[in-house]
Amino acid sequence: MIAAAASHAVRRPWVARVGVVVLLLCFWEIAARWWVDPMFLSPPSRVIASLPAVFETRGVPAALRVTFWELAVAFALSVAIGLAIGLAVGLQPFVRKSFMPIILLLYGTPQVTILPLFILYFGIGPASKIAFGVSHGFFPIVMTVVAGVQNIKPILLTSARAMGANRWQILRHVVFPHMIPSFFAGMRLAMTGVLLGVLLAELYVSTAGIGHFTTLFTQNFDPTRLLGLIAVLAAMAILLNETVRRAELHFSRWHSE
Amino acid sequence: MTPTGDRSEARFASRAVQVTFLIALLVLWYLATTRWRVSPLLLPNPVVVLRDFWSILTTGEFIGDLRVTLTELVSAFGIAASSGLLVGYLISRSQYRIQVFEPLFAGIYSVPIILFLPLYVLLFGLGPASKIALGVTISFFPIALNTIAGFGYVERTLVTAARSMGASDLQLFRYVLLPAALPIILTGMRMGFTVALLSIIGSETIASLAGLGHRIVYLAEGMEMAPMFAYIVFVVAIAAILNTLVSTLASRGRRR
Numbered sequence: 001m002i003a004a005a006a007s008h009a010v011r012r013p014w015v016a017r018v019g020v021v022v023l024l025l026c027f028w029e030i031a032a033r034w035w036v037d038p039m040f041l042s043p044p045s046r047v048i049a050s051l052p053a054v055f056e057t058r059g060v061p062a063a064l065r066v067t068f069w070e071l072a073v074a075f076a077l078s079v080a081i082g083l084a085i086g087l088a089v090g091l092q093p094f095v096r097k098s099f100m101p102i103i104l105l106l107y108g109t110p111q112v113t114i115l116p117l118f119i120l121y122f123g124i125g126p127a128s129k130i131a132f133g134v135s136h137g138f139f140p141i142v143m144t145v146v147a148g149v150q151n152i153k154p155i156l157l158t159s160a161r162a163m164g165a166n167r168w169q170i171l172r173h174v175v176f177p178h179m180i181p182s183f184f185a186g187m188r189l190a191m192t193g194v195l196l197g198v199l200l201a202e203l204y205v206s207t208a209g210i211g212h213f214t215t216l217f218t219q220n221f222d223p224t225r226l227l228g229l230i231a232v233l234a235a236m237a238i239l240l241n242e243t244v245r246r247a248e249l250h251f252s253r254w255h256s257e
Numbered sequence: 258m259t260p261t262g263d264r265s266e267a268r269f270a271s272r273a274v275q276v277t278f279l280i281a282l283l284v285l286w287y288l289a290t291t292r293w294r295v296s297p298l299l300l301p302n303p304v305v306v307l308r309d310f311w312s313i314l315t316t317g318e319f320i321g322d323l324r325v326t327l328t329e330l331v332s333a334f335g336i337a338a339s340s341g342l343l344v345g346y347l348i349s350r351s352q353y354r355i356q357v358f359e360p361l362f363a364g365i366y367s368v369p370i371i372l373f374l375p376l377y378v379l380l381f382g383l384g385p386a387s388k389i390a391l392g393v394t395i396s397f398f399p400i401a402l403n404t405i406a407g408f409g410y411v412e413r414t415l416v417t418a419a420r421s422m423g424a425s426d427l428q429l430f431r432y433v434l435l436p437a438a439l440p441i442i443l444t445g446m447r448m449g450f451t452v453a454l455l456s457i458i459g460s461e462t463i464a465s466l467a468g469l470g471h472r473i474v475y476l477a478e479g480m481e482m483a484p485m486f487a488y489i490v491f492v493v494a495i496a497a498i499l500n501t502l503v504s505t506l507a508s509r510g511r512r513r
Contacts, residue, residue, distance in 0.1 A: 013356035116477035
């Protein structure tokens, strides 16, 4: 009876998925307790128990706040700049054909190579993190805005113009509604990019953000608090990604109907 | 004027705009450093950068760093590709396993894996091992996810038809599953390669002892701006060559 119920439960994918995660955590726990030097890795139970201690470490709450602000500002700037450039480039076919190859070329280059330049120009404070985050975040927005504008059926524009719509009315009532699904897909990619850019810059050099503490914990051989901090940051990243993904689902619904 | 003539004229015009834009950028850069007295500590003279770039190429001083970076890249991508393909294939063989593992992998993939870098530095040290580990972790997921997507969603009718015509396991794999899945898998491999390259140069920038990323940081900390710009140009060129190579291979494999 119990065995039958158990086998029935295992047949559900999410039960098995939780099982896999638990198994991995058990393996990690055992490895960290008996095989690996505690200087380098600590078991998950101890990491979870130390989460309050991470938050009590002087400066960590402030550092998390700083990093969160950097992410938020970088994302907002990415969206604004990306939207402006995307519309400027996408609305005129000639401009699009001229400048899209240059934008694609820039998008394809690995921006990490110029990370030291960002530090040099914007200092080691939050400004360089925001700038580097924006440099990763605004390209996907430009791409999707240009693609979204390009996919508008010309007949819609023509008929709007024939009915006497001015430039702003066309933007407001034809271009924007059509752009929304791809624009939100771009926002999701931009959030991934902003997270990568800001965290890369934080890890490279940091005075007030979390990068300062990851370096500190690494150099002090304190894997418990390092893992705690990484877990908190990962949770923050998942939260931000999920927020944008939900927004995408919500706002692109009308289009599929 | 024929429509094709119009089109080629328009293409010529946009090429002209592109070239003008790039030349204007270079001229602005040159004028900024010579006329408008922008400090060479912020922006070196492009002529000096070009000279340094040439001397890097001719003296071959890049070879040591390039070898380190390429070794890390090849090992990371090799491990990620082989394990990603294997794991992806094994998972894709049953709908149940796909339902269990695909959301799990997609969930992990959405976390910025660069966060693990401090942990890897702690575990594997400052040498190549931590970069390889990070590169493997980052590029494993796109490869595995695309392998699952490629093999997992082959049309049932194709498999059933091949089976009913008496195809063996090997024949089924060779003539039905592989051709159907290959385009998606190659896309995954290309994505994996790009992020592996990015993460390896990034982790060399953040904490390392050798490699191209390390060289750029070393020059930046010494405020040697002209050679640093030259190295940035060099690394961007290397990355462009590698990415083009991989996309060409991927699209050639896709066409077959």
